[in-house]
Amino acid sequence: MSRLWRRFWPLNIRSQMMLWYFLIFAILICLFGAVFYFNLQTSLETNIDTELQSHARAISNGINEENGTIAVQDVTGVLPGLIDPDVGADTPVPASTPVSNVTTHESQGDVDIAPLVRILNNKGTAVYTSPAFGKLNIPVVSVAQPLQGKAWTGTVTATNGQMVRVYSLPRFDNGRVYAIVQVGESLFSLSTTLRSVVIELLIIGIFVLLLSFIGSYWLAVRSFAPVKKMTSIARRIEVGDLHERVPVPRTQDELQKLALTFNQMIERLEKSFAHQRRFVADASHELRTPVAAIRSMTDVTLASSAAVSPDEYRIVLHDVNIEAERLGHLISDLLLLARVDENKMPIEREVVRLDRLVTDVAATMELLATEKNITLLVNAGEPATVLGDEARLIQVIMNLVDNAINYTNVGGNILLEVHVKGDNVYINVSDTGIGIEPEHLEHVFERFYRVDPARSRAVGGTGLGLSIVDWVVRAHDGTISVVSKPGEGTTFTVQLPLASQVDL
Numbered sequence: 238m239s240r241l242w243r244r245f246w247p248l249n250i251r252s253q254m255m256l257w258y259f260l261i262f263a264i265l266i267c268l269f270g271a272v273f274y275f276n277l278q279t280s281l282e283t284n285i286d287t288e289l290q291s292h293a294r295a296i297s298n299g300i301n302e303e304n305g306t307i308a309v310q311d312v313t314g315v316l317p318g319l320i321d322p323d324v325g326a327d328t329p330v331p332a333s334t335p336v337s338n339v340t341t342h343e344s345q346g347d348v349d350i351a352p353l354v355r356i357l358n359n360k361g362t363a364v365y366t367s368p369a370f371g372k373l374n375i376p377v378v379s380v381a382q383p384l385q386g387k388a389w390t391g392t393v394t395a396t397n398g399q400m401v402r403v404y405s406l407p408r409f410d411n412g413r414v415y416a417i418v419q420v421g422e423s424l425f426s427l428s429t430t431l432r433s434v435v436i437e438l439l440i441i442g443i444f445v446l447l448l449s450f451i452g453s454y455w456l457a458v459r460s461f462a463p464v465k466k467m468t469s470i471a472r473r474i475e476v477g478d479l480h481e482r483v484p485v486p487r488t489q490d491e492l493q494k495l496a497l498t499f500n501q502m503i504e505r506l507e508k509s510f511a512h513q514r515r516f517v518a519d520a521s522h523e524l525r526t527p528v529a530a531i532r533s534m535t536d537v538t539l540a541s542s543a544a545v546s547p548d549e550y551r552i553v554l555h556d557v558n559i560e561a562e563r564l565g566h567l568i569s570d571l572l573l574l575a576r577v578d579e580n581k582m583p584i585e586r587e588v589v590r591l592d593r594l595v596t597d598v599a600a601t602m603e604l605l606a607t608e609k610n611i612t613l614l615v616n617a618g619e620p621a622t623v624l625g626d627e628a629r630l631i632q633v634i635m636n637l638v639d640n641a642i643n644y645t646n647v648g649g650n651i652l653l654e655v656h657v658k659g660d661n662v663y664i665n666v667s668d669t670g671i672g673i674e675p676e677h678l679e680h681v682f683e684r685f686y687r688v689d690p691a692r693s694r695a696v697g698g699t700g701l702g703l704s705i706v707d708w709v710v711r712a713h714d715g716t717i718s719v720v721s722k723p724g725e726g727t728t729f730t731v732q733l734p735l736a737s738q739v740d741l
Contacts (some may be wrong), residue, residue, distance in 0.1 A: 251457045258453030259446065266445055270438045277434060281427050282402070286390055289404035292420045297408045300356065302415045307356065307364045348372055348395045353403075353421030359384065359414055372396045373421060375403065383407040383417045392424070400424040463492050467499060479507035515685075527564040531557050573705060574684065584712045585626040588736060591662055592617040592655050594627065598634040599653050602642070610647045613638070616654035621662040622736045629709045636702040637666040637729050644727070645670035657735060664731040673721040681719060682707040 300309050351369035358364055361380045372395045382389040382405070389405040401421045408416040467483045474481055482503060485496040538553045599615040606613040623630075634653075641651045649669040656663055673681065680686045684704045710717045714734055721727035 251461050254457045254460070255450070255453045258456070259450050262449035262453075263446055266442045270442060274431070274434060274438065278427075278431055281430065285402050285422055285424070285427065286404065289390075289402060289420050289422055290388075290406070293404050293406040293418045296354065296356070296420065297406055297416070297418045300408065300416055300418070302410055307358055307416055309356070309365065348397070348399050348401055348421075349423045349425045353401065353423075355419040357417040357419070359416065361417075364416075370419070370421065373401055373403065375419075379403060379405045379419065380417060384414055386414055393421075395423075400428070460492075463496070467496060471499070474503065479503055479510060524564065524567065527560040527567070530560045531564075534560075567701070571701070574701065574708075584629065586624050587627065589623050589625050589627045589630060591621040591623055591630070591664065591733070592619060594630060595634060595653055595655050595664065598631060598638065602635065602638045605639070606642050606651065609642060609645075611642060611645050612650045613642075614650065614652045616652065616656075619656055621655050621657050623662055623713070623733045624736045625713045625733070626709075629712070633706050633709050633731065634664065634666075636706050637664075637731075640702060640729075641666055641668035641670065641727070644668065649726075660735050660737075662733045662735050664733075665728060666731075667726060667728040669726040672723040672725055672727055673719070674723055678719055678721060682717070 300307060302308070348369045352367045353370045353373065354365070354367045355363055355370045355375075356365040357380060361384060373393050374395070375393060376391070379389050379391060379393075384407070386407055386409070388407065389403075391403055393401050393403050395401055401423050403419060403421040405417055405419045407414045408418060463484070463486050470481065470483045482500045483496050485500070486493045534553050534556055538550070595617045596615055599613055603613050638651065638653060645651060645668045651669075652665070652667045654665050654667075656665075677686075682703050684701055707717055710731055710733070716732045718730050718732075719727060720730070
């Protein structure tokens with residue numbers, strides 16, 4: 238049993254949707270049937286009570302009290318058979334007259350079809366009783382309450398178990414109750430009607446539930462047809478073939494949003510995989526270059542080892558060391574970016590004086606600029622405090638200054654300045670170098686992108702420096718931009734949020 242249950246549960250969404258529709262329809266049909274049944278029952282019972290009251294008033298209008306005796310006028314038109322035809326309609330019948338003498342003309346009546354009438358005097362003694370009324374189990378309250386001047390309505394049982402509705406109406410004379418009229422009506426027809434209604438409701442309910450089951454199945458299949466198609470297409474999409482897209486329904490509904498979201502996700506994945514493939518290809522190319530250079534130098538030296546002097550060995554080892562150092566920097570940058578992509582590169586948050594940091598970095602880089610006969614100027618007299626990672630911010634400034642030195646001709650100038658404007662701190666690194674063509678400006682922060690690949694490798698660049706700078710700045714909630722004119726120079730601007738007194 239447990240295996241069978243696990244086989245069919247949990248159900249798929251289509252089956253669950255169908256069952257939910259079926260369950261909701263079943264509940265609504267039950268509620269409708271119950272409300273309809275009770276309203277119909279109440280309405281029929283009210284009609285019966287109204288009819289009984291009308292009959293009781295019609296009979297009470299035909300009786301009066303004469304010298305302490307109940308006199309019955311002509312009420313045979315209302316309830317035929319009540320009055321003995323041998324007794325005149327206008328002749329009073331004494332209260333002591335036996336009931337059997339009054340109703341000898343009636344056979345033993347059936348409570349379902351015969352009149353149910355009883356007339357009592359102010360002492361609660363029956364004056365007139367229809368034969369069928371004698372078969373009712375009448376409670377005492379049906380007489381006691383009318384004697385107190387209040388009408389009574391209730392349901393009683395007959396000797397055959399049939400339910401009968403009874404109404405007791407007091408008759409007044411000068412504010413005094415002198416007679417009670419009791420009339421009844423069998424509830425057999427009411428029960429039959431309600432029983433028929435229940436059967437009809439059950440038949441209609443089963444038919445409607447069957448239609449709802451079929452309709453909900455059709456609706457579920459129709460509703461999930463686009464999802465099934467999306468699933469089929471999604472299964473065909475592979476990592477190497479992400480250009481395919483799922484069809485977008487024209488309907489403005491959740492399925493259209495799902496298809497659009499799915500296509501957007503595939504597009505992001507395609508860009509991510511393309512970026513990853515390009516990154517792997519560029520990294521492989523960059524790693525291959527120093528490895529090939531080292532392999533070439535060592536192969537040549539080993540091939541002519543007999544004729545190589547110690548000084549030449551030193552030169553080869555020096556070149557190998559340079560390439561190995563370059564290879565080490567490249568590997569470090571690749572590991573850094575890999576950790577960045579995995580969001581595993583923490584950023585410290587501490588108070589940093591950018592004006593002092595820029596001055597210290599400039600002092601460190603000044604020797605390198607002097608070797609190329611480049612003038613490095615610093616303008617950082619204004620205090621500027623930020624919250625950030627000091628080591629990473631030093632890396633940003635050093636990369637920008639090093640990039641400016643590498644691409645500035647001999648005798649050029651580099652200006653490094655810091656200023657505060659509003660709630661932000663700005664770092665500008667401007668040079669009078671070769672500049673960047675306009676079509677390259679939007680790509681300079683991409684990994685392994687080089688404006689001049691040959692020259693970049695000549696100066697020892699890896700094409701990752703500006704990518705790392707861009708990541709560090711964004712990690713500090715800042716922005717970086719570049720403005721350049723070919724042949725005139727380039728300016729990189731870093732914008733960082735100023736540390737407030739609350740942050741401090």
